Amino acid sequence: MNSTGSGFFLLPRRSSLSSLGSVSSGYGSSTNLQEPVGLDAPRSTAIQTSIATAKTCVDRGTMPVVIAPAENCFDYFMLAVSWAPGYAYKQWKNGKNIRETKVTPSWIIHGLWPSMFDRRTDPMLTCRRSDIFFNWNRFATSKILGTLDNSWYTILAKGYSNNRKLWEHEFNDHGSCASRSSVIGDDVNYFIRTIQLVQQLNISFTLANGKYKVGSTTKLRDIIGIMENKLKVNIKIDYVLHPQTGENYLSELFIWYDVKLKLMDCPNGVLPDYILDTDIKLVEQLPIECRT
Template sequence: MMLYLTLPLMALCATVGGISLDKRSKCPPSKEWDIMKLTQSWPPAVCIYLQNEKKKCDISSNITSWVIHGLWPTQTGTECPNFCRDDWKFNLTQVQALRPRLDFNWPSIDFDGKPEYSWTHEWEKHGTCGATLPAIKDELDYFNVTLGLHEHFNLSLILQKSGMNPSAKNAYKAKDFMTAFKKGLGVAPSVTCVKDKEDEKFYIEQVEICLNKDFKPIDCQSYQSAPVEDLLFKPESWLQGGRVDEGVLRDVLIDCGSDSDVVYYKPMPSKQRKVLA
């Protein structure tokens, strides 16, 4: 018997990469998209987000690098489309051959969640929209392609080559991360940080690499003409300067503080499996 996994009610509270799964963006009927966003998260910073929300996080001892949040077909300047095929539910059996790679590269960091919940969400919200592309026509293709892209664009290695390693002591400027990513990728991604409510420090949390439909990296919107120094502020500061419109703001460097703030690259917990409250 085929096993069809759908999102049970308990999964609606699950969180992936700092984003609640129960939020459906309001999108127009059109399912058109022109770019994809390969979104990767840094587990220790995801834990900060969860702890800010009074939730527990769980980083398995075998997790040593950046993990996948998702691959998102996107119409430039929007957060759409999403949930393109309500009749196409996630079928766990279709990706069983990928299970070892999925468990390692696409785990759940939320202590109360299971990876199957996030895989279900990512397929039904994003994968069904990308299935118009022959290379990702079904669940197996979507997850296999995403895994391959994640393994190819190795963010840990990119940062390491620029001398940036996880550390509780080393502090960087947001532009240092942007410079390292642009050097390693050849394009400028979109970066999100999280501010710890306890120590009030900023930590790098998530990176979105923008791709065309041939899976080639491209500059994320807003970076093409902006100097690195202009990418350090929250979107509100861009509005005040009148330099870009609201549609563009979704793709700039988010919540990494001002030019005077430093950003940390939080290290992994000890090799013992830890549940952080």
């Protein structure tokens, strides 16, 4: 696979994505990958009100089993992509042990999470499906394993430091629910779609093209503006303060999609000017005090 130069490896273009799904999917169909998503699709026109409830998110144990659709179980997807040095510093500040060798100046996938407008019910407890599960055998023989290894891993030294355990955790906690979407459908397609969305963003190139390069500092409003100029929707950016230097390090980007993975505005995404005027650094490496 071809490297992007920014921590990701290229999947085939959308026209050939079906081959990735067909070789590994045991539940869904390669047709789940034919519908355009993200930047390849029109922006979402979905109304930002919830129809999902515990009563609507119920599968029927008939033959065949009737699976409740995504819109009955959650409202939207949130995609989180981490800038490894900034995110690692944030985790270190929170007392976590860091895998220093994995902290390179690159973007890594944190997750694609089904979410609710009312975060207190995020998502429905019944959203996790009982008819599908994470099947390592399909991943081991699929064409995405190398891509996952290079783009979706943890920088934490404990917990899910093993990639296989991390992916299984992500699918059980988020992907099983996400697979209710008609453009996902199963376990492997959940990871394929997430990679596809992130590759569309081309974050390193997009930011560098907007004059925000590794090691540089600029206003939060300008960083948001660069990404929103490409995506045409509101996004959210997270950052972390270094108390000794007074610098703020960019740690994560969050982008929102509807249940069919069409781009949508961040709910409550408008920030006050005093926050937008914050200087944010795209730190190039893990601060020295975090290293052993």
